Amino acid sequence: AQSVTQLDSQVPVFEEAPVELRCNYSSSVSVYLFWYVQYPNQGLQLLLKYLSGSTLVESINGFEAEFNKSQTSFHLRKPSVHISDTAEYFCAVSEYDNAGNMLTFGGGTRLMVKP
Amino acid sequence: DAGVIQSPRHEVTEMGQEVTLRCKPISGHDYLFWYRQTMMRGLELLIYFNNNVPIDDSGMPEDRFSAKMPNASFSTLKIQPSEPRDSAVYFCASRGVYTGELFFGEGSRLTVL
Numbered sequence: 001a002q003s004v005t006q007l008d009s010q011v012p013v014f015e016e017a018p019v020e021l022r023c024n025y026s027s028s029v030s031v032y033l034f035w036y037v038q039y040p041n042q043g044l045q046l047l048l049k050y051l052s053g054s055t056l057v058e059s060i061n062g063f064e065a066e067f068n069k070s071q072t073s074f075h076l077r078k079p080s081v082h083i084s085d086t087a088e089y090f091c092a093v094s095e096y097d098n099a100g101n102m103l104t105f106g107g108g109t110r111l112m113v114k115p
Numbered sequence: 116d117a118g119v120i121q122s123p124r125h126e127v128t129e130m131g132q133e134v135t136l137r138c139k140p141i142s143g144h145d146y147l148f149w150y151r152q153t154m155m156r157g158l159e160l161l162i163y164f165n166n167n168v169p170i171d172d173s174g175m176p177e178d179r180f181s182a183k184m185p186n187a188s189f190s191t192l193k194i195q196p197s198e199p200r201d202s203a204v205y206f207c208a209s210r211g212v213y214t215g216e217l218f219f220g221e222g223s224r225l226t227v228l
Contacts (some may be wrong), residue, residue, distance in 0.1 A: 034216075036217075043119075043206055043208075043219030043220050044206070044219045045219065090158065102160075103217060105157070108157055108158070
């Protein structure tokens, strides 16, 4: 069975500083990996995903994540954060052989960007 | 497309009352999911449907919870009777051909007094 661990429940950071949100997963088979973002009082929305190909994936707003198979990690990074990046971020995984391609979500990391 | 539409956005009710939450998935999507989000438990999958058929309801907390999908464009999640511990934000999500992306509604915030 797949599982996802987000090591940090909260990450405070100053505006324009770099940030890394950590995600590790556990699975016995190959996986697809995702980061979702939830802004206050909204539902989750896809930020970026790794399905195949290049292990480095990017979002349109400057976030990137790298799939590291040996470390079973998919950490999310941004070189310079903005106040508007304040949100909760969820890492998720689904397994190749999962008939429903069900997503398993991590517990979330609350990114708090301070001026 | 308007996205996944949920109603009501907010519901405040008293313990013992019946609560019905509604969801309209994105047209053409054949998977529909109900999630519950709380501070204590995070995001929990309650049940999901494929082509209107419930596939896995193992996340439904107890018999007080039920979900239906009478057609491809509508689903309900019902709690009867409601209890204060049911207070949470309930999300509906849908997806179609697998691209990895779930589309979430804005959620229904339930408060049971």
